[in-house]
Amino acid sequence: MSASAVPVRTVISPGRYVQGKGAIARLGEFTAPLGSTPIIVADDVVWGIVEEQVTASFEAAGLAVVRESFGTYATKTEVERLVAAIEAAGADVAVGIGGGSTIDAVKAAGHLAGTRWVSAPTVASTDAPTSALSVIYTEEGAFEEYRFFPHNPDLVLVDTQLVANAPVKFLVAGVGDALATWLEARATRRAHATTMAGGLQTETAVALAKLSWDLIWENALPAIAAVEDDLVTPAVEKLVEANTLLSGLGFESGGLAAAHAIHNGLTAAPQTHGLTHGQKVNIGSLTQLVLEGAPAEEIRDFIVFTTKVGLPNTLTEIGLKTTDLEDLQRVAEASVVEGETIHNMPFPVTAADVVDALRSIEGYSRQVRAEAGLPEPIFYTAH
Structure with missing residues (x-):
């Protein structure tokens, strides 16, 4: 060797x-x-x-x-x-x-x-x-x-x-990007896969990824409310650190998986142009949870929380429909090309798997949002 x-x-x-x-x-x-x-x-x-x-x-x-x-x-x-x-x-x-x-x-x-x-x-x-x-x-x-x-x-x-x-939409986008950090790091850990840093995970990186997740769930909603009034509060400081430093260290040394690969695939769909990186990553995170067969409670909590934050969790909100089969197939194929981070998942993922998971989030997210008394999704039209 x-x-x-x-x-x-x-x-x-x-x-x-x-x-x-x-x-x-x-x-x-x-x-x-x-x-x-x-x-x-x-x-x-x-x-x-x-x-x-x-x-x-x-x-x-x-x-x-x-x-x-x-x-x-x-x-x-x-x-x-x-x-x-x-x-x-x-x-x-x-x-x-x-x-x-x-x-x-x-x-x-x-x-x-x-x-x-x-x-x-x-x-x-x-x-x-x-x-x-x-x-x-x-x-x-x-x-x-x-x-x-x-x-x-x-x-x-x-x-x-x-x-x-800055416009609050940017902080919201950062939450979408950073929420993926722990989800992808734990998947990379299960797969014993190589990270973006060029080696296996350290316990440090895994802990930082989890800390980013915890700080976001605790501070995102009050921080977003403060930023809507251009205010800097302790919650804002903690969320900025989670979005920037902790997520940065966590994704790079903790590993990427399906969420960011699906984001990359979504950039191939012109309907999504104009959306922020974090908005598309959030669709990737939810799709990854579906691919993992995550517990229903975890998926429901993620849908409720990201809706309250202002992130998309349906195809409707990124300009796509469940019937856009050619577009979804193109997105899925781009997300599973050789070298993509989706292959850090602890099981094989095909383009067909991604298409089905993407299509499934529409109905389930709508159901969860309705049960929680949250707004129905609004269709996104690309700029």
Whole structure:
């Protein structure tokens, strides 16, 4: 057996994680030890929000402010454009400020350009900021590939006031992404499968995944209520940490399974375009529970909770119908391609299994919601 074939347990993480109300005002302070010539990547909307504070913090740290814009998706073309911008600026550290796609593009470009990189998410909508991988999309927004890097971001900085000021739908999306962490980690554990970190699970990663789950169930509803009024409360701080740090460490070193594979499959259906990553992941999580034959009480609780949070748990809410057999087949086939994380499930899963599970959630979710006195689903129309 070669040395590289020896099974090991491993956990990976960013160099430093910083979170708090007003933390963006200290971005320069925490970036300065990483490089002397930074380049900031942010779209026009985000830059309009953070420019004053970031500029002041960089000037106070003796750093020049060089900013590059960002498009919509982390595509191959956008990554290549950012590589050229990094090289033209002679930058030694790339700072991504904004949402998950901005940060994923900066990680990919920073890796190719040989710089260090910083994630400064302005929303808690995904667990992308902490990871050593990027999700690359097509120009149309369909999943194309994962790109893996030899290290995590050197710094992740989250300003919880920026998170609270952002539309609440982004925090809700983060809950959808993070709820999958424990469900996928426990499935990976049962399968003794390899994680995104390139080894077997550690007990640390499993515990962090479970802690993310527990904090979400305890804090999501009060935190969402606070963010609707742009407020930062202890519940908001805990939920942001669960969505970002704990889910990030948990998914990467704990393992992905069916939920994210089904998300990736759903990006192939144009009816779902415009939905957030977390909304589609939540459909994947519920579908995974069905595939597992999870206890009915667990599935019912998940449907009730995610409905209250504001996440979709029916096909209707992601623009699909149970009769869209060709579309569902295409989604299912994309979710089971070779190399997809659905093969970390502790049993074989076929495209036919996925189609049946996806179709089944419509009627059952409607039934559970009706019994709980919750609203009927509203059909989603893609933008």
